[in-house]
Each structure stands twice: as structure tokens, then as C-alpha cells.
Amino acid sequence: MSKRAIISGITGQDGSYLAELLLDKGYEVTGIIRRASAPNLWRIEHLIGKVALRPADLLDQLSLMRVIDDVRPTEFYNLAAMSFVPASWDQPMLTGEFNSQGVTRVLEAIRQVDLKVRLYQASSSEMFGKVREVPQTELTPFYPRSPYGVSKVFGHYITVNYRESYGLFACSGILFNHESPRRGLEFVTRKVTDGVARIKLGLADSLSLGNLDACRDWGFAGDYVRAMWMMLQQDQPDDYVVATGIAHSVRDLVDAAFARVGLDWQKYVRVDPAFLRPAEVDHLIGDPAKARTVLGWHANVDFKRLIEMMVDADLERVASAPPARIGNPA
Ligand code: NAP
Numbered sequence: 205m206s207k208r209a210i211i212s213g214i215t216g217q218d219g220s221y222l223a224e225l226l227l228d229k230g231y232e233v234t235g236i237i238r239r240a241s242a243p244n245l246w247r248i249e250h251l252i253g254k255v256a257l258r259p260a261d262l263l264d265q266l267s268l269m270r271v272i273d274d275v276r277p278t279e280f281y282n283l284a285a286m287s288f289v290p291a292s293w294d295q296p297m298l299t300g301e302f303n304s305q306g307v308t309r310v311l312e313a314i315r316q317v318d319l320k321v322r323l324y325q326a327s328s329s330e331m332f333g334k335v336r337e338v339p340q341t342e343l344t345p346f347y348p349r350s351p352y353g354v355s356k357v358f359g360h361y362i363t364v365n366y367r368e369s370y371g372l373f374a375c376s377g378i379l380f381n382h383e384s385p386r387r388g389l390e391f392v393t394r395k396v397t398d399g400v401a402r403i404k405l406g407l408a409d410s411l412s413l414g415n416l417d418a419c420r421d422w423g424f425a426g427d428y429v430r431a432m433w434m435m436l437q438q439d440q441p442d443d444y445v446v447a448t449g450i451a452h453s454v455r456d457l458v459d460a461a462f463a464r465v466g467l468d469w470q471k472y473v474r475v476d477p478a479f480l481r482p483a484e485v486d487h488l489i490g491d492p493a494k495a496r497t498v499l500g501w502h503a504n505v506d507f508k509r510l511i512e513m514m515v516d517a518d519l520e521r522v523a524s525a526p527p528a529r530i531g532n533p534a
């Protein structure tokens with residue numbers, strides 16, 4: 205039987221890599237997009253014509269039911285979310301609507317239309333927040349530190365609840381930070397690699413950042429979408445931590461990115477309190493043992509290679525785009 209997948213959030217970083225992976229595996233792929241007043245398909249331009257795009261929104265229950273009913277997918281990957289942590293303090297209610305009730309709407313749509321659809325839910329290491337143990341596993345208690353983290357805890361447990369209540373094949377991937385040249389410019393890795401490219405090319409003379417001491421377990425998005433797919437191919441649904449098991453500080457990130465172009469970061473980086481958060485997640489490091497043992501998953505790209513890949517891609521992009529057309533990172 206041909207495999208059909210729906211991806212919510214296909215215009216985002218992970219959605220674009222997952223669509224590529226599923227197409228390679230012979231899936232029919234349908235992406236859910238919400239209406240925008242200007243095109244935002246830059247991450248999937250190369251896939252236009254290969255994937256079907258359907259309008260739907262996590263805020264609109266009927267639109268989700270309609271697309272599931274029309275497509276009759278075997279798998280549904282719920283990647284759509286408000287994913288930028290600082291924005292969740294500005295819009296806590298909307299964050300909950302997307303990341304908490306939005307998940308319930310997807311689950312309820314599957315329950316109403318076809319209980320056999322397998323669901324992947326995008327949970328997050330931000331749920332660990334003020335960490336209760338190091339490294340974090342599937343059994344580590346949650347202590348979220350932002351409205352985003354809180355909203356993802358709801359999304360996580362409502363997924364577990366539908367699995368236990370209705371027998372849905374629903375998996376939650378607790379993914380640690382994963383990045384790529386397609387990462388949004390407001391996230392710290394991309395902000396740094398874009399900043400390095402501009403400085404190297406003489407288009408900027410400094411880069412303002414917040415907390416340089418924060419530590420994250422950073423991996424490559426292309427590796428992480430593979431884990432999502434693997435979860436839905438198992439005999440039983442379950443939840444998995446996906447991480448590299450190695451953490452670096454923002455300072456390490458800055459050092460690696462400037463080193464790639466032969467510059468000393470201390471001459472260019474300024475700390476601006478405007479980028480500090482009301483409550484910080486200081487140190488995340490995941491234990492991917494279960495994903496490794498049960499799924500056979502491992503990360504192929506390490507931190508140094510990831511940062512080099514991102515710096516190189518930004519150098520090429522900034523060098524080839526007229527300055528007026530290069531968006532400003534937040
Ligand atoms: P992203 O680049 O910010 O993409 C988010 C996607 O969600 C975009 O396609 C966006 O569409 C869509 N979306 C937002 N609100 C929507 C709504 N109401 N209805 C329909 N679509 C909506 O995020 P990402 O990095 O790919 O992350 C994918 C998922 O994994 C998210 O759920 C995120 O919270 C989670 N996650 C990410 C990481 C990470 O490190 N990247 C780690 C753990 C978990 P527009 O293009 O229209 O805005």
C-alpha cells in the first residue's frame with residue numbers, strides 16, 4: 205500500500221527536511237500551509253510540484269478534519285507550532301492555542317476521521333527547563349521555564365493521553381535543539397552564522413547577543429527528522445529523546461563560527477541585555493540511549509561540522525544577495 209503523509213509546519217525548518225526524506229522514501233506528501241499575505245515557501249521551493257499543499261490551520265478544527273478526510277494519510281507529522289521561545293512571553297495565550305490546543309485539535313481530528321493514522325508530535329527539550337537531572341531522559345520530570353515550554357508539556361501529555369485513552373498510534377519526540385542553514389534568523393545559531401557572514405563581508409561591524417553562558421545540545425535538523433520517521437515505523441508507539449549527548453555554550457558557538465572565517469569573536473560580539481529572557485534555561489543535554497537502542501538512530505553531523513555548514517551557507521547567501529534584500533536577524 206502506498207504511504208501517504210501529512211506534514212503540518214511544512215514551510216518550517218523541520219517540515220522542509222522531513223518532506224525531502226519522505227519523498228525519497230516514496231511517500232505521497234501533503235503539506236498544511238496557512239494563508240500568508242506574501243510567499244513564505246522559500247524552504248520548500250525546490251519541492252513545489254512534488255508535494256501537495258493544502259490550506260489548514262491549527263486554530264481551525266474543521267480545516268484539519270477536512271484535510272485528513274480528503275488525503276486519508278497513513279502518517280501525520282505535527283510540526284506546526286509557535287516555536288520561538290522569547291515570542292511566547294509576548295503572546296502566551298496564542299502560544300497555548302497553537303502548541304497546546306492545536307495538538308488537541310489534531311488528535312481529535314484523527315480520532316474523528318481515522319483512528320489508524322499514526323501521529324508524530326513535536327515535543328521539546330524546553331519541557332525540561334530548570335533541569336531535574338543531567339543528562340535528561342524520557343523519565344526526567346519536566347520543569348518548563350517559558351510559556352513555550354509550558355505549552356509543549358500540555359501538547360506532550362495530551363498526546364500520551366490520546367494514546368492511552370483511544371489506542372492511537374501517537375509518538376512524542378522530545379527533540380533537543382537542532383539547526384541547519386534553513387533555521388529561522390532569530391534563533392541563536394543562525395543569528396550568529398548570519399552575523400559572521402555579514403561581518404566577514406564588510407556589511408556589519410558587530411553582533412549583539414544575550415546570555416553567552418547558556419548551554420544547548422545542538423544537532424543537525426536533517427538527522428533529527430530521520431528519528432521522527434523511525435518512531436512511526438515501530439510496532440508500538442512510544443516517546444523518545446533525540447539529542448547528540450554533547451552540550452556547548454553560546455560562547456563556544458560564537459567561537460566556532462568566527463573561527464571558521466579566521467576572526468576573533470571578542471572584537472565583534474557585544475552583550476545586549478535586550479536579548480536576555482525573563483527566565484532562562486541554563487543547560488540542556490540529552491541522553492539519546494533509547495533512540496539509539498530501540499530505533500537504531502544516531503546523529504551523523506557533529507557540532508563543529510554543523511556550525512561550519514551554517515557559516516559556509518550564510519557566506520554564500522549573503523555574498524550573492526544584494527544587501528537591501530538580506531533580512532535583518534532579530
Ligand atoms: P519553525 O521553523 O518555526 O516552523 C514552524 C512551522 O509551523 C511553520 O511552517 C509555520 O508556518 C507553522 N505554523 C505555525 N503556526 C501554525 C498554525 N497555527 N497553523 C498551521 N501552521 C502553523 O519550527 P521548526 O524548527 O521547524 O520546529 C518544528 C517543530 O518542532 C515545532 O513544533 C517546534 O516547536 C518543535 N521543536 C523544534 C526544535 C528545534 O530545535 N528546531 C526542538 C524541539 C522541538 P508559517 O511558515 O506560516 O509560519
Ligand code: F7E
Nearest residue numbers: 287289328329330380381390391392393413414415418479
Ligand atoms: O536560544 C541564548 C538563549 O532561541 C538558545 C527552539 O527551536 O530549541 C529552540 O529554543 C540559547 C538560549 O533556542 C541570544 O538565551 C543568547 O539560552 O536559539 P534559541 P531555544 O530557546 O533553545 C528548543 C529545543 C525548542 O523547542 C524551540 O522551539 O541561546 N541566546 N543570545 C540567544 N538566543 C537568541 N535567540 N538570540 C540571542 O541573541
